[in-house]
Amino acid sequence: MLVGGCFPPLKMKTEFSPRSARPPNGALAEALFALSEQEEPGDRRLALLKAGYAVFDATGDGRRAALAKAPDWLRPLIDQLASCPGEDALSAAVQRLATGARPRRRTTREHYLCRAEMAATLAAGESELHPDRMRGAAHWHNTDSDGKTALESMARACQRRGYAWSMVTDHSRGLEVASGLDAVGLRLQRKRIDRWNLSAGDDHRLFQGLEVEVLEDGTLDVPRGERLDLECIVAAIHRLFDPDRDQTERLLRAISTPGVHVLAHPRARHFHYRPGLRARWEVVFGACAERGVAVEINGFPRRQDLDWELTRLASDAGCEFLLASDAHAPGHLEFDAYASAIAMKAGVPREQVLNVMHADEFEVWLAER
Ligand SMILES: [Zn+2]
Ligand SMILES: [Zn+2]
Structure with missing residues (x-):
C-alpha cells in the first residue's frame, strides 16, 4: 500500500512550471506502473495499472488520459504526479509515495516507446x-x-x-x-x-x-x-x-x-x-x-x-x-x-x-x- 490512504501534498513548485516541463507521458506511465507494484493485488493496484496503460497509449495529454477512467481516490495522486516539473521531480515524488523497496522499472518495460514517444x-x-x-x-x-x-x-x-x-x-x-x-x-x-x-x-x-x-x-x-x-x-x-x-x-x-x-x-x-x-x-x-x-x-x-x-x-x-x-x-x-x-x-x-x-x-x- 502506498503511503497513507490519501496522498500527502508534495513540496513542489508547480505553479510556475512551464507546461513543457511537465513529465512526458512515458515517465508518467512508468510512475503509475511503479506505484501499482507497491500495492497488494486488488482494486487499487488494478486502477493504477489501468491509469498507467491509459497514459502509455495516449495520443495527447497523459494526465487527461489517466484521469479519464480513474476512481475518485486516485485522482489527487494523478494530479500530483502529472504536475511534477520534469522527470527528476516525478521520480522523487514516486520515491516519497512508495513505502517499501525503491520502485524500479522492470526489465519487462525497458526499451518500449509509449504512443507519444512513437x-x-x-x-x-x-x-x-x-x-x-x-x-x-x-x-x-x-x-x-x-x-x-x-x-x-x-x-x-x-x-x-x-x-x-x-x-x-x-x-x-x-x-x-x-x-x-x-x-x-x-x-x-x-x-x-x-x-x-x-x-x-x-x-x-x-x-x-x-x-x-x-x-x-x-x-x-x-x-x-x-x-x-x-x-x-x-x-x-x-x-x-x-x-x-x-x-x-x-x-x-x-x-x-x-x-x-x-x-x-x-x-x-x-x-x-x-x-x-x-x-x-x-x-x-x-x-x-x-x-x-x-x-x-x-x-x-x-x-x-x-x-x-x-x-x-x-x-x-x-x-x-x-x-x-x-x-x-x-x-x-x-x-x-x-x-x-x-x-x-x-x-x-x-x-x-x-x-x-x-x-x-x-x-x-x-x-x-
Ligand atoms: Zn506471432
Ligand atoms: Zn502474428
Missing part, C-alpha cells in the same frame, strides 16, 4: 522511413486464424490506408496451434487471394504468408503434408520461452530451414509481462544476413520486437527488415507506425527495409529465397 520519433525522424512512405503492409491476421475480420476486409483496409500491397500471415495449424490453418485451409485461402488479385489488379496486390511456429528444437511446426513453398514463410516463437536457456541454436535452426523468409518478433517479449528470449543476437543476426532471412520489427505496441537497440545490431550485421503491424483487426494496421519509429530510432537505412519495395520487387525478393 509520434515524436516519427515527427523528428527520417521522412524516408515514415509509414506514409511504405508501399507494403506485412504480417496481419484474419478470421482464418485468430484475427477478428475477414481476409477481404483486411485487404481492403490495407488498400484504403494507401498500401500498394499487403501480406496476410495467419498462424499455421501444425502440431501445436489449434486455431491456425491446415493444408486444406491454406489452399482455400489461396483461392480467395487469387480472386482478390484478379479483381483488384494493380490497385492492391495481396501476398500469402504463413506464420509458422518454431518448436523447442528449432524445427518448424508446418501443417502435415505441406511443403514450405508458400509465397512467404514467417517463423516465430510463441511458447516455451524458458528464460534460463540461451535460444541461439533454436533460432539458428529455424533461420537455416530452406524456405524461411522472415524471423518474426525475434525476442517474443511482451510489455510488462515477459522479458523475451535470451540469445547471442549478433550470431542470430549474422545468420539472418548471410541466408537472406529478413528480420521483423513487430510494431504491435505490447511487442515492439525488435527494440531499437537490437534493430541497430541487426542493421549493422546487414540484415533486411520487414516492418509489421501484427494486426488482428483493421484498427491495428496503424501499429506499423511503431515499427517505423523503431527503425528510425535505430538509424536503419531505407534500402534495408522491404516495405518500401514495389509489389513486383517484393515478389522477386520472395521468390529468390
